[in-house]
Amino acid sequence: MINSFIGVEKYKVTHSNGRHQFYADEPVEKGGMDTAPTPDELLESALASCTLVTLRMYTDHKQWNVGAIEIAVSLKREEGKTIITRQLKFEHQLTDEQQQRLIQVAKNCPVSKTLGAASELNVQIN
Helix, strand or coil: CCEEEECCCCCCEEEECCCCEEEECCCHHHCCCCCCCCHHHHHHHHHHHHHHHHHHHHHHHHCCCCCCEEEEEEEEEECCEEEEEEEEEECCCCCHHHHHHHHHHHHCCHHHHHHHCCCCCCCCCC
């Protein structure tokens, strides 16, 4: 569980999971102080982290020597929909079969499944 707080400082948000504290903010042009990633950037980083960990677990299990794995995640909104794109880069050459399998593995990381599912999103006031 993440607990979050916003005070009077525009628009810095403090997040805590009980073990770590981290922040979100908006850029100056949106009225923030640009002291931390934006909420969209945190979402992009969650997807990137989940994808990379899932790929590393899979390639380790298969004993595929793919070397370092790099990912770039972009999120854009256009015409009423959100498009999230992941671009992967592997240090070592992959076969076509490995590439296709790793694309499927990436699509099945837990965060990817959550974002891709038609989920219920609730809000409560205590």
